[in-house]
Amino acid sequence: MAGGLKRRIGPLLLTAYGLGVMVGAGIYVLVGTVAASAGIWAPVAFLSAGVIAGLSALSYAEFATRVPEAAGAASYIEEGLGLRWLGLVCGLAVALSGMVSAAAVLRGGVGYLVGIVPLPEMAAILVLGALLTFVAILGVLESLSLAALLTVVEVAGLLIAGWAGFSAEPAADWQSPSPPVWTGLAAATALAFFAFIGFEDMANMTEEVKTPARTVPLGIIAALVLTTLLYAFVTTAAVRAVPAEELAASRQPLALVWAKGSGLSPVWLSAIAVAAALNGVLAQIVMAARVLFGLGRRHPSLAVFHRAHARFGTPVLASLLAGAGTVTGALLLPVDRLADLTSTLLLAVFALVNLALILIKRRAPESDFRLPSWVPAAGLVTALAALAASLWLPQ
Numbered sequence: 576m577a578g579g580l581k582r583r584i585g586p587l588l589l590t591a592y593g594l595g596v597m598v599g600a601g602i603y604v605l606v607g608t609v610a611a612s613a614g615i616w617a618p619v620a621f622l623s624a625g626v627i628a629g630l631s632a633l634s635y636a637e638f639a640t641r642v643p644e645a646a647g648a649a650s651y652i653e654e655g656l657g658l659r660w661l662g663l664v665c666g667l668a669v670a671l672s673g674m675v676s677a678a679a680v681l682r683g684g685v686g687y688l689v690g691i692v693p694l695p696e697m698a699a700i701l702v703l704g705a706l707l708t709f710v711a712i713l714g715v716l717e718s719l720s721l722a723a724l725l726t727v728v729e730v731a732g733l734l735i736a737g738w739a740g741f742s743a744e745p746a747a748d749w750q751s752p753s754p755p756v757w758t759g760l761a762a763a764t765a766l767a768f769f770a771f772i773g774f775e776d777m778a779n780m781t782e783e784v785k786t787p788a789r790t791v792p793l794g795i796i797a798a799l800v801l802t803t804l805l806y807a808f809v810t811t812a813a814v815r816a817v818p819a820e821e822l823a824a825s826r827q828p829l830a831l832v833w834a835k836g837s838g839l840s841p842v843w844l845s846a847i848a849v850a851a852a853l854n855g856v857l858a859q860i861v862m863a864a865r866v867l868f869g870l871g872r873r874h875p876s877l878a879v880f881h882r883a884h885a886r887f888g889t890p891v892l893a894s895l896l897a898g899a900g901t902v903t904g905a906l907l908l909p910v911d912r913l914a915d916l917t918s919t920l921l922l923a924v925f926a927l928v929n930l931a932l933i934l935i936k937r938r939a940p941e942s943d944f945r946l947p948s949w950v951p952a953a954g955l956v957t958a959l960a961a962l963a964a965s966l967w968l969p970q
Contacts, residue, residue, distance in 0.1 A: 580645065580782045580868070581888035583716045586790045586797075589777060592719050593798030595726035596858035597773035598733065598805055598851065605683075605770055606813055611823030613763035615748050616755045618810040620763035621770065625803035627961050628771035630954035631925040632799050633946055634932045635778045636792035640943040641935065643787045646869025647779040648924050653873065655931020665924050666870045669775065672920040673863030674897055676772060677856045678904025684852020685905070687827055687845045700905045707853060708898025711860045714887050715783050718861050725854035732847030733809050736829045739836030740812025749815045765922070765965035770806065772921055774799060776862035779869070788943040812836075860897045867893035922962040929955035 584592075606617065613620040638651040649666025653659055685699045711718050774795045781787045784794075809829070813822060816835045822828045829848060830841030868890040871881025880893040932951040936942075 580865075580883055580890075581715065582783055582785050583888075584719060584780060584784045584790075586794055588716075588719050588723055589780065589784055589790060589794035590797045590801075591723035591726045592780070592858060593773040593777040593794060594801055595722050595729065595773075595851075595854040596776055596862075597771055597798060597802040598726070598729055605767065606810055607822045607825050607828035609763045609767050609810075610814060610819040610828075612759045612766065613755070614759070614819040615752045615814050616760050617763065617767075617814050617819070617822075618807055619755070620760055620767045621806040621810050622803065623760075623764040624767035624771055624961075625799070625806065627764070627957040628768060628774065629799055629803075630950060630957055631929060632771075632774040632795050634925075634929050634951045634954050635774055636795045637942055637944050637946050638928065638932055639778045639781050639791040639795075640788045641939075643781045643791075644869050644872070645779055645782045645865040646873060647775065647781075647866060648928050649866065649870055650873065651928050652924075652931050655933075655935040656927070659873070661927070663870065663874055665927060666866055668920045669779075669924055670863045670866040670870075670897070671900070672772070672924075673776070673859045673866065674900035675904050675908075675920075677859035677863070677897075677901040678908065680852050680855035680859070681901060681905040682908075684849050684856070687830070687848040687852065690827055690830070691842055691845050691849070697906060701902060703853065704856070704898055704902035704905065707857045708860060708894060708901075710857060711864065711894045711898065712884070712887060712889055712891050714889060715780075715861065718857060722854050722857055725850045725857075728847055729851035729854060730805065732844055732851070733805055733829075736833050736836075736844060737809045737812040740809070740816040740832045741836070743816035743832075743836035745815055746818045748818055761964040765961045768922065768961055768965075771799065771802065773802070773858070775921065775924075776858055779862050779865040782865070782869075792944045856901060860894065860901055863897035863900070864890050864893035867896065919962065919965050922958050922965060926955055926958040926962060929958060 609620050610617045642650045642654050644650040646666055648669050649662040652665050653662030681700060681704060685696055688699055689696055710721060777795050781791055784790050813832045816832050825831045827845055830845045833841045833844045867880040871877045880890060883889060884891050929951040936948060
């Protein structure tokens, strides 16, 4: 079982991996929940969240070239702040957030699935969770190739749904919009941040990326820009076509947008939403397993997870734990609570990563990929502001 991870990932596959997990989490599952808080201004919430995420994503990109390890944020915080215990706590929080995120997306995807096929929800969660865990164990190239294929399918579905939304008769609140409720918009922005957590996943794949100093920053930036453009397009189409209250009440919000705009059955779009959810779940299981693998290198108490299968080149035990945590979360908690918890955990970690980069840049300015000092400073401020919103403003 002992062995190292294999470098098999190039820039296109890494970008597709990040794009898939970001798009799958943010649009197909969360658009209705964000609309419940922000109303017609939901696109602004997603765009604001993209800006906040972009600053922290750039900090991750620089750190990935400085500390190219699978542990990601845990190793960044240890190196920047010199606090091993804090790195361990943050690493475990990131691994937990990956499982929680995967659980939220799995539960949302099953919501679309049972709308197409009359299946017991609990059984669908168990079977799909087990199958995706098996794929994650089979190999990183196999996992990310499947993820890339699903990403193409889900982006096509988003473009078609957006077209339908812009073809529909405009909703009443779109034609006569109310002024934004700023507390609701701020809370929605904090929740929408959940949609952009894919860059954290990408940074944790560093040990399996070819030429990581070039590929990881390029992949993170490309995936974030493409995702933000898709969010702006699709969320605007959704609130234009469907009143925010209807979006908020629907478990299949984009299927509702399609039905409004085309007058046709939304079954095919629900099927694409299931594919998107599977993509997001697979990506998060893979990420959480890599974090546990990296923590096992740095912390003897977790050394059992720092083992890769000799043939598959994947951390089997860590993948099994990530899969089990995902299924458990999907069975026990609702989507909006899962998303809230993930956002809160990661915003705290992102603030610490930005602080760690500020400190390490002062000690060692040179890096293969180097940002201006204001970037991590702005990332720290915006992450703290979003964290405050997620904790104290009503959702």
